[in-house]
Amino acid sequence: MTLLYTEVEEELRAAVRDLLADRCSPSAVLGRVESGVESGTPYDAELWKTLTRDIGVGGLLVPEELGGAASGAGGASAREAAVVLEELGRAVAPVPFLASAVLATQALLSAWGTAGGDAGGVVAGELLGRLASGEATAALAVPFAASPYAPPAPAVALGEDGTVTGTVGGVIGAEIADVLLVPVRLTRGTALCAVEASPAAALGGAAGGAVGGAVRGPVRVTPATSLDLTRPVATVSFASAPARVVATAGGPETPWVREALLRGAGLLASEQLGIAEWCLATTVAYVRERRQFARPVGSFQAVKHRLADLWLEIAGARAAARNAAARLAEAPIAGDIAGDIAVAVAVTQAHCGAVAVHAAEECVQLHGGIGMTWEHPAHLYLKRAKADQIALGTPGDHREALAGPADLPAPV
Structure with missing residues (x-):
C-alpha cells in the first residue's frame, strides 16, 4: 500500500479542480449562499450534473457491472472518492457528493452485496446504476450527526400496504434527492427501503423554500437551521409514502446504515483535509501581502510559528486521511468494516x-478584520469544518471506539 497519489488520481483531481475553479469560486459560493437562504435552493444543481455526467464522480464507488467505475486494482475505489472530497472541501462546494455518492451509495452497496439475486438486490442494483450514470441523486434518511458505533433506531415504520410513515431529522442532501433511502422498523427486524421523491419543487424554489419546505406527494422536506450553509440539513416526513424494500435484517440492528456511516466517516476526513489545506494556503498568501509596521505580517516570528505548527498538523491529517482511504479501498465493496480498517477510520476521524x-480558526484570526466579515469566505470554511467535526460521530466517539481494536484503555 502506498499513500502517494497515483497518476489517475492526479488526473481526476485536475479535472475536478479546474471545474470548481471555473464554476465554484469563493465569490460564487458566497453569492449562492446568500441567495439560497432566501430561495431555499442552496445546492448548485448544474454543477452537480456536470460532476456526475461529465466527470463521473457519482459512480466512483459503484462496480462496473452496475455502470460504475469501481473494478479491482485498475478501477476506481475509495481512494478516488477521497481525492474528489479533498477538492470539494477546498471549494466548500454546495453539491451532494457526500450524501449521494458516498453515504447513500455505500448503504446500497451493502444491501446489494448481501441480498444477492433476490428482489431487494435487484432494486439496489437498479438504483446504483441510476446514481452512477447521474440520472438520479439519493440521500440516506439518517441524521448527519449519527454515530456509526451506535446508529439510531429507525424512526419510520413500514406498513403492510408497502408504505412508510414517520419523520427523520438532520438529513443532508434530502432537498435535491430523487431517491430517499429510509431505514424502517418491521414487526420483527428492520429493513432499508427506497422512496422515490422528485426534487423539482425544491430546486425550482416555487413550491418549497426555506420556510415551508418542499412537499413531494407523501414526502415533505422541511429545511432546518444549519450551521453549514453550503450543506443544509432537513427534516423529512413520510405520510404513507410508497416504498420498495432493498434489504432486511432479522434483529434490531441496521447493518447497511452502520457500514455506510463508518465508510462515510473514513472518507469525510479527506474533505476535512481539503478544508484545512485551503485555509493554510490562503492564510500564507495573505500574511505575505498584508503589511504592518512597514513589513509583511508573515515575517513576524509569532505568525511563522503558528503557521508552521498548523502545517505539521495538516501533514499528519493528510497521512491519516490517505491511510483511511487506502484501507477502505482494500476492503470488499460490501464487507463489514473491522480490524485495521476500523482502526484507520477511527484514527483519522479522531x-x-x-x-x-x-x-479554519487560524485562517479567520490571521486575516484580521477582513476575516471576521461576511464578505470573506473564511466563515464558510469554519462553519463547514465545525459541522464536519460533529458529523458521523464526534472525535470523542472515535477515540472511544479505538479502545478495543487498539487494545488501549477507554477514555474516562
Whole structure:
C-alpha cells in the first residue's frame, strides 16, 4: 500500500479542480449562499450534473457491472472518492457528493452485496446504476450527526400496504434527492427501503423554500437551521409514502446504515483535509501581502510559528486521511468494516476534525478584520469544518471506539 497519489488520481483531481475553479469560486459560493437562504435552493444543481455526467464522480464507488467505475486494482475505489472530497472541501462546494455518492451509495452497496439475486438486490442494483450514470441523486434518511458505533433506531415504520410513515431529522442532501433511502422498523427486524421523491419543487424554489419546505406527494422536506450553509440539513416526513424494500435484517440492528456511516466517516476526513489545506494556503498568501509596521505580517516570528505548527498538523491529517482511504479501498465493496480498517477510520476521524477546525480558526484570526466579515469566505470554511467535526460521530466517539481494536484503555 502506498499513500502517494497515483497518476489517475492526479488526473481526476485536475479535472475536478479546474471545474470548481471555473464554476465554484469563493465569490460564487458566497453569492449562492446568500441567495439560497432566501430561495431555499442552496445546492448548485448544474454543477452537480456536470460532476456526475461529465466527470463521473457519482459512480466512483459503484462496480462496473452496475455502470460504475469501481473494478479491482485498475478501477476506481475509495481512494478516488477521497481525492474528489479533498477538492470539494477546498471549494466548500454546495453539491451532494457526500450524501449521494458516498453515504447513500455505500448503504446500497451493502444491501446489494448481501441480498444477492433476490428482489431487494435487484432494486439496489437498479438504483446504483441510476446514481452512477447521474440520472438520479439519493440521500440516506439518517441524521448527519449519527454515530456509526451506535446508529439510531429507525424512526419510520413500514406498513403492510408497502408504505412508510414517520419523520427523520438532520438529513443532508434530502432537498435535491430523487431517491430517499429510509431505514424502517418491521414487526420483527428492520429493513432499508427506497422512496422515490422528485426534487423539482425544491430546486425550482416555487413550491418549497426555506420556510415551508418542499412537499413531494407523501414526502415533505422541511429545511432546518444549519450551521453549514453550503450543506443544509432537513427534516423529512413520510405520510404513507410508497416504498420498495432493498434489504432486511432479522434483529434490531441496521447493518447497511452502520457500514455506510463508518465508510462515510473514513472518507469525510479527506474533505476535512481539503478544508484545512485551503485555509493554510490562503492564510500564507495573505500574511505575505498584508503589511504592518512597514513589513509583511508573515515575517513576524509569532505568525511563522503558528503557521508552521498548523502545517505539521495538516501533514499528519493528510497521512491519516490517505491511510483511511487506502484501507477502505482494500476492503470488499460490501464487507463489514473491522480490524485495521476500523482502526484507520477511527484514527483519522479522531484527528482530522480538530485539525480542520483549528486551520479554519487560524485562517479567520490571521486575516484580521477582513476575516471576521461576511464578505470573506473564511466563515464558510469554519462553519463547514465545525459541522464536519460533529458529523458521523464526534472525535470523542472515535477515540472511544479505538479502545478495543487498539487494545488501549477507554477514555474516562
